Amino acid sequence: MSNTLTHPAASPYSDREQHAVANHLGMWTFIATEILFFGGLFASYSLYRWAYPAAFVTGSKHLEFWIGTLNTGVLLTSSLFMALADLAVRAGRRGALRWSLLATWLLGALFLGLKFYEYHLAAKEGHVPGAHFRLEVPQAPQVELFMFLYFAMTGLHAAHMIIGLGAIAWLLWLNHRRRLGADHDAPVSMVALYWHFVDCVWIFLYPLLYLVR
Amino acid sequence: MKAPHLTARVCFANYAALMVLLALTALAARAPLGAWKAPVSLGIAAAKMALVFIFFMQLRYQRGLVRVFALAGFFWLGIVLTLMFADYLTRGWLP
Numbered sequence: 298m299s300n301t302l303t304h305p306a307a308s309p310y311s312d313r314e315q316h317a318v319a320n321h322l323g324m325w326t327f328i329a330t331e332i333l334f335f336g337g338l339f340a341s342y343s344l345y346r347w348a349y350p351a352a353f354v355t356g357s358k359h360l361e362f363w364i365g366t367l368n369t370g371v372l373l374t375s376s377l378f379m380a381l382a383d384l385a386v387r388a389g390r391r392g393a394l395r396w397s398l399l400a401t402w403l404l405g406a407l408f409l410g411l412k413f414y415e416y417h418l419a420a421k422e423g424h425v426p427g428a429h430f431r432l433e434v435p436q437a438p439q440v441e442l443f444m445f446l447y448f449a450m451t452g453l454h455a456a457h458m459i460i461g462l463g464a465i466a467w468l469l470w471l472n473h474r475r476r477l478g479a480d481h482d483a484p485v486s487m488v489a490l491y492w493h494f495v496d497c498v499w500i501f502l503y504p505l506l507y508l509v510r
Numbered sequence: 511m512k513a514p515h516l517t518a519r520v521c522f523a524n525y526a527a528l529m530v531l532l533a534l535t536a537l538a539a540r541a542p543l544g545a546w547k548a549p550v551s552l553g554i555a556a557a558k559m560a561l562v563f564i565f566f567m568q569l570r571y572q573r574g575l576v577r578v579f580a581l582a583g584f585f586w587l588g589i590v591l592t593l594m595f596a597d598y599l600t601r602g603w604l605p
Contacts, residue, residue: 339587
């Protein structure tokens with residue numbers, strides 16, 4: 298028999314599965330816009346790395362390789378817990394959902410903490426482009442350009458991480474209010490897609506910024 | 511019978527693969543690869559992204575239409591990069 302979800306007058310979706318597919322199509326469309334959003338910066342980066350390869354090597358060597366590598370591991374681990382959260386909500390396991398979301402959130406916060414510490418180190422050593430840039434290296438203007446791209450790309454990524462942390466906090470609140478479960482899992486699945494995508498952006502930022510040799 | 515879906519075992523196996531690739535890419539940065547450095551590190555990054563897309567983002571278990579939407583963004587990004595480099599790479603060609 299029809300219910301509030303399947304009654305034709307109440308819902309544009311033909312059934313639960315079609316509703317889920319529609320959710321995914323919508324989310325992936327949004328992710329496509331994000332690919333282009335970050336893509337603009339990746340395009341700039343590609344162009345200037347093609348133009349000034351030596352300066353990009355110099356710039357990359359002045360970044361904190363170990364913090365970048367550790368941060369990549371932190372984000373990959375956070376994606377693992379986010380995937381486990383997705384499994385937990387679909388199994389209706391609220392306790393497992395809570396700790397896996399918490400773990401994801403804490404790892405994301407750890408990433409940001411390390412990132413801001415890195416920014417602090419960079420500022421201290423005069424790597425920030427602008428009036429206080431003071432690296433005495435060959436091709437300094439081009440190295441400054443690399444640093445500009447570093448701060449712009451990781452800064453945009455960090456902004457996305459902050460939004461993601463807000464979204465996960467919202468999921469934790471929803472779970473606390475018992476509004477998530479096997480038949481209401483879309484918020485978790487969709488936030489998970491966003492989180493994994495932000496992780497993928499970092500997966501590419503890492504070699505492009507830290508591993509240029 | 512339930513359709514194929516993501517399981518905890520696949521999550522952990524995927525994670526292990528991602529960590530191995532991370533170790534590989536960190537090592538490759540210090541290895542004497544010469545001109546191959548960039549293709550190798552970007553190739554490993556692409557592999558990691560593919561693993562996240564296919565397993566964590568569950569494209570493995572979705573229908574074709576969802577997969578097309580997932581790849582569409584890269585198609586358009588390809589257009590951006592192609593047109594941009596077509597401009598810059600050919601700037602010296604005419605007097």
